Amino acid sequence: MHFQKSNPKILVIIFVFMISTLVGNFFVFKPVKAAVIAPWGYIRGTVQDAQTATPIEGALLEIFLQSYPGYVWATRYSNNQGEYEFGNYFTGTWTIKVSKGGYITQSQNIHVPTYTSVTLNFDLEPESTEPEIDPLILQYEPILYLHPDETYQPMNVEAYVGHCSL
Known part of the structure; x- marks a missing residue:
């Protein structure tokens, strides 16, 4: 028996028709324009401590589309290697x-190209553990204190506040 070359489109249509009749359904196929299909992309990265470069596990990452800034599209947590996707x-x-206790x-913008x-x-900076000195206090230097010899001496406000718990 000799077979001639067939048009592959016809074979696909016949094959689909055969499968659909076996299942008992008939499918009507409509052409789809490429513009209807949304182009997708991926965002990957790591979260680490800016001072020690160690990965930060459990950092909360929230993603916002810039045209809808108030809507959180999704959230992720960084893994034990500081990675997210x-x-x-x-x-x-x-x-x-990105936030972590x-x-x-920290927030950053990124453009995701097609496919x-x-x-x-992210390199997160640790929060400062030192007490902040109100600039208003420093503005009124010198602050005087009574020395044991009963004279008034200028006080180093920064040194004093640094040793006190505020």
Whole structure:
């Protein structure tokens, strides 16, 4: 028996028709324009301590589309290696906000091109544990204190406040 080359489109249509009749359904296929399908991208990265470069586990990452800044599209937590991933997000400019107790919250913008994986790393600064001195206090120097020899001496406010708990 000799077979002639067939049109592959016809074979696919016949195959689909055969499968659909076996299942008992008939499918009507409509052409889909490429513009209807949203182009997707991925955002990956790490979160680490800015001073020690150690990974930060459990940092909360929130993703916002810049055109809808008040709406959190998704949240993730960094793993024990400080890694995170947001997958299947459409092309556009996104804002990612990272927060973790003991660190200063940070936000960065990133553009996600069509069908691309982009990297966005965060170096979080630890929150200061030193008490802040109100600049108003420093403005009225010198502050005097009564020395044991009963003379008034200028006081170093920064040194004094640094040793006190505020």
